[in-house]
Amino acid sequence: MRTVHAADLLRLTLDDPPRAGLAVVVAGDRVEAVVPTAELPGAHPGVRVRRWAGTLGPALVHDGPLPPAPTPRERVHALFRLGVAAVLDEHVTDPALRSAANRNEVAVLAATRPPALVPGGRADLAVFDPDGSCRATVVAGRLVHRRA
Structure with missing residues (x-):
């Protein structure tokens, strides 16, 4: 659509x-x-x-640790409230957090790039x-x- x-x-x-x-x-x-x-x-x-x-x-690229929240899903959604659609690979090493990022189609980048x-x-x-x-x-x- x-x-x-x-x-x-x-x-x-x-x-x-x-x-x-x-x-x-x-x-x-x-x-x-x-x-x-x-x-x-x-x-x-x-x-x-x-x-x-x-x-x-x-949308922004987040270049630091994800905001704290009770669950990985909530940590990803905290990014959305900031206008973020991409994160750096080094900040999503936890498998549950990476899975939440992938499910929500957050781009995981090896290096920062200008949006x-x-x-x-x-x-x-x-x-x-x-x-x-x-x-x-x-x-x-x-x-x-x-x-x-």
Whole structure:
């Protein structure tokens, strides 16, 4: 299923200045395209559109130990509340924690990489408020966190 994520502002990388008027088209677990929001009704009829307040951009890579929580599943979900979709391999050595990360499609990386939204790339997105708090996280095209 295709979904369009549109927000007040969009950045393609964490260093990219936020721009208005753009949206991300997601097909399955991949970014299909970044398009002007004005083109959405005609170019993508019938597609689900999720509109977010805040700045949409690539989900983060967590480069430290996972947040403490009672269970591995809750530790992974704590990452989603931060806008994270990837962790470093060295921080998920516990088999139960690695299993929870895999079940939730968290990318486990050998080394850190700068997150970016690119057509054909994995659809790991996050929406942040001006204060830096995470409003929503999408991991491999699936909405895994949404703050009310």
